[in-house]
Amino acid sequence: MSLSHALLGLLAVAPASGYELTKEFEQEIGRYAWQAGHTSIYPELGKLAARGLVHVTHEGARGAKTYDVTDEGREELRSWLLQPPNPTATVRNEQVLRMFLLSALEPADQRLMLTRIAEHTGRAATELRAVVATETPGGGPRAGFGRLAGEFGIRQYEAVHEWALWALDHIAEDGQA
Amino acid sequence: MSLSHALLGLLAVAPASGYELTKEFEQEIGRYAWQAGHTSIYPELGKLAARGLVHVTHEGARGAKTYDVTDEGREELRSWLLQPPNPTATVRNEQVLRMFLLSALEPADQRLMLTRIAEHTGRAATELRAVVATETPGGGPRAGFGRLAGEFGIRQYEAVHEWALWALDHIAEDGQA
DNA sequence: ATTTAACATGTCAAGAATGACATGTTGTCA
DNA sequence: TGACAACATGTCATTCTTGACATGTTAAAT
Numbered sequence: 001m002s003l004s005h006a007l008l009g010l011l012a013v014a015p016a017s018g019y020e021l022t023k024e025f026e027q028e029i030g031r032y033a034w035q036a037g038h039t040s041i042y043p044e045l046g047k048l049a050a051r052g053l054v055h056v057t058h059e060g061a062r063g064a065k066t067y068d069v070t071d072e073g074r075e076e077l078r079s080w081l082l083q084p085p086n087p088t089a090t091v092r093n094e095q096v097l098r099m100f101l102l103s104a105l106e107p108a109d110q111r112l113m114l115t116r117i118a119e120h121t122g123r124a125a126t127e128l129r130a131v132v133a134t135e136t137p138g139g140g141p142r143a144g145f146g147r148l149a150g151e152f153g154i155r156q157y158e159a160v161h162e163w164a165l166w167a168l169d170h171i172a173e174d175g176q177a
Numbered sequence: 178m179s180l181s182h183a184l185l186g187l188l189a190v191a192p193a194s195g196y197e198l199t200k201e202f203e204q205e206i207g208r209y210a211w212q213a214g215h216t217s218i219y220p221e222l223g224k225l226a227a228r229g230l231v232h233v234t235h236e237g238a239r240g241a242k243t244y245d246v247t248d249e250g251r252e253e254l255r256s257w258l259l260q261p262p263n264p265t266a267t268v269r270n271e272q273v274l275r276m277f278l279l280s281a282l283e284p285a286d287q288r289l290m291l292t293r294i295a296e297h298t299g300r301a302a303t304e305l306r307a308v309v310a311t312e313t314p315g316g317g318p319r320a321g322f323g324r325l326a327g328e329f330g331i332r333q334y335e336a337v338h339e340w341a342l343w344a345l346d347h348i349a350e351d352g353q354a
Numbered sequence: 355a356t357t358t359a360a361c362a363t364g365t366c367a368a369g370a371a372t373g374a375c376a377t378g379t380t381g382t383c384a
Numbered sequence: 385t386g387a388c389a390a391c392a393t394g395t396c397a398t399t400c401t402t403g404a405c406a407t408g409t410t411a412a413a414t
Contacts, residue, residue, distance in 0.1 A: 001370075002271050009278030019392050033274040035267060040371055042394060062379045062392050081275055081282060081290065085297060090212065094179050094266035097210040098258055100326055101186030105258060113258065120262060147347075149277055152340050159336035163329050170324075178400075196362050217401060219364060239362050239409045 002090060003044050006034050008053060008069060008077040015057055015068040018042045028149035032156060048073070099160075102167070110171050118164035125157035179267060180221050183211050185230060185246055185254040192234055192245040195219045205326035209333060225250070276337075279344070287348050295341035302334035 010016065010024055022038040030036065045067055048054045053073030056065045069077070099117065102110050132150035187193065187201055199215040207213065213221075222244055225231045230250030233242045246254070276294065279287050309327035 002269075002274055003370085006274055006278070009274075009281045012278075012281035017392075018394095022392095029274075029277050031268060033268070033270055033277045035269060035371090037372070038393080039373075039395085042392095060392095063394095064392055077278070077281060078286065081278060082286065085272060085293075089271035090269050091208060091210070091271070092179075092212060092267050092269035093210055094268070095262060096329075097179055097183055097186075097206075099329065100206050100210045101183070101189075101254070101258060102325060104186045104189035104254060109255065109259065116262075148279060148344060151343055152273075152276065152337075155336040155340045159332040160329075163332045166328055167325060180400085194362075195364095199362095212401090214402070215363080216365085216403075219362095237362095240364095241362055 002034055003036055003040060004048055004053075005077060005080050006036070007041065007044060007048060008073050009081075011054055011067055011069045012074055012077055015066050017060070017064045017066050018045050019064065021045075028146070028153055032149070032153060099163075107171055111168060114164045114168045114171070118161055118168065121157045121161040121164065125154055125161060128154050128157065179211055180213055180217060181225055181230075182254060182257050183213070184218065184221060184225060185250050186258075188231055188244055188246045189251055189254055192243050194237070194241045194243050195222050196241065198222075205323070205330055209326070209330060276340075284348055288345060291341045291345045291348065295338055295345065298334045298338040298341065302331055302338060305331050305334065 006025075006029070007021060010021055010029075016024070018038065018041050022036075022041050024030075025034075025036045025041070045054065049056065049067070052070060053076055054067045054069055057068045059065050098113070102113060105113065128150060132147065132154065135147065135150070183202075183206070184198060187198055187206075193201070195215065195218050199213075199218050201207075202211075202213045202218070222231065226233065226244070229247060230253055231244045231246055234245045236242050275290070279290060282290065305327060309324065309331065312323065312327070
C-alpha cells in the first residue's frame with residue numbers, strides 16, 4: 001500500500017505527529033501525489049507501529065504522539081523507493097480525467113473548458129513560482145522537500161497550460177478535438 | 178464517483194462494449210487519468226444502465242453488449258465536466274509519490290533515482306512523440322481523443338524529465354535535496 | 355481435429371478510503 | 385469568564401477497488 005510508504009517517507013525526513021502529517025497531506029504531496037485524510041492516517045500509523053516500522057518517540061500536549069521511523073522502517077522505505085517503475089502503479093486524477101473526456105463535449109464547451117484550464121494553470125504556475133522564489137534557502141526541516149515539490153508543481157502547471165493552449169489551437173482549426 | 182463519469186465520457190465519444198472499454202483503460206486514460214479493470218467496469222456499467230444513463234444498443238457475438246449513452250447520461254456528463262475545478266478532487270499517483278519522497282534517501286540514492294527517472298521519462302517522451310507523429314489524422318472514432326491524450330502525455334513526460342534534470346543539478350551542488 | 359489466444363462477461367471476498375460522528379485540550383481574544 | 389479557533393486523536397458504516405476465481409465463445413494455426 002502506498003499510504004504506508006508515504007507516511008514512512010515523511011517521517012524519515014522529520015519525525016511528526018499524525019496531526020502534522022495530516023496537514024502535510026494538504027500541501028503539495030496531497031495535491032500532486034497522494035491524498036489522505038486523518039481518518040486513514042491515524043489507523044495507518046497504528047498499523048505501522050504494530051509492524052515495527054515506526055514508533056512513538058514521545059507524547060506531548062493534547063495527547064499528541066510524535067512518531068519516528070525505525071531502522072526497519074527506513075529499510076522498507078528505501079527498498080520500495082528504489083524499486084523499478086511499477087507498470088501497475090496506481091494512477092487516479094479526477095482533474096486530468098476531465099481533460100481526457102473533453103472530446104465528449106461540443107466544440108463550444110470544449111473551448112470553454114480549455115480556456116478555463118489554461119487560465120487556471122497559468123495563474124497557478126505564476127503563483128507557485130512566486131512562492132518558491134520567496135522561500136528561504138535552508139528553512140525548516142522539510143525545506144528541501146518543499147523546494148523539490150514546488151519545482152515539480154511549477155513544471156506540472158506549465159505543461160498543462162501549454163497543452164491547453166495547443167488544444168485550443170487545434171479545436172479552433174476544424175471544430176473537432 | 179469518477180469511474181462512472183469516465184465510462185459515460187468514453188461512451189459519449191463512441192458506443193462500446195465493456196470489453197472494449199477495459200482495453201481503453203489500458204491506454205493513456207488509464208496511465209494518466211483514471212485506472213480501472215474489468216472487475217469494476219462491468220458492475221459499474223450495470224449500475225449506470227439501472228440509473229438510465231446508458232443502455233445496451235445491441236448484443237453481439239460471444240455475449241458482447243454494446244452500450245451507448247442516453248440523453249440523460251449526456252446531460253449528467255456535461256454538467257460534471259463543466260463543474261468548476263473541485264479542490265477535493267481525487268489525486269493518487271504512486272510514481273509521483275516516489276519522487277516526492279526522494280528527500281528521505283541518501284544523496285547517492287537520490288541521484289540514482291533521479292537519473293533513472295530522467296532516462297525513463299526522456300525515452301517515454303521520445304517514443305510517444307513518434308507514436309503521435311505517425312497517427313493518421315482522422316483515423317478511428319477516438320482519433321481526436323488519442324491525439325489530445327498523446328499530446329498531454331508528451332508534455333507530462335517532458336515536464337518530469339526537466340524536473341529530474343533540475344533536481345539532479347541541485348542535489349549535486351550541496352549533497353542535499 | 356485440437357489446441358491456443360483473444361474475445362467477452364461475470365461474482366465475490368478482502369482490503370482501502372471517505373464522510374459522519376465523537377471527544378477532549380490549549381491558547382487567545384473580548 | 386466565556387467563547388472560539390486550532391490542536392489532536394479516534395471509531396465506524398458505507399463505498400470503492402482489487403485480485404482470485406469462474407465460465408463460455410470464436411478464429412486461427414498446427
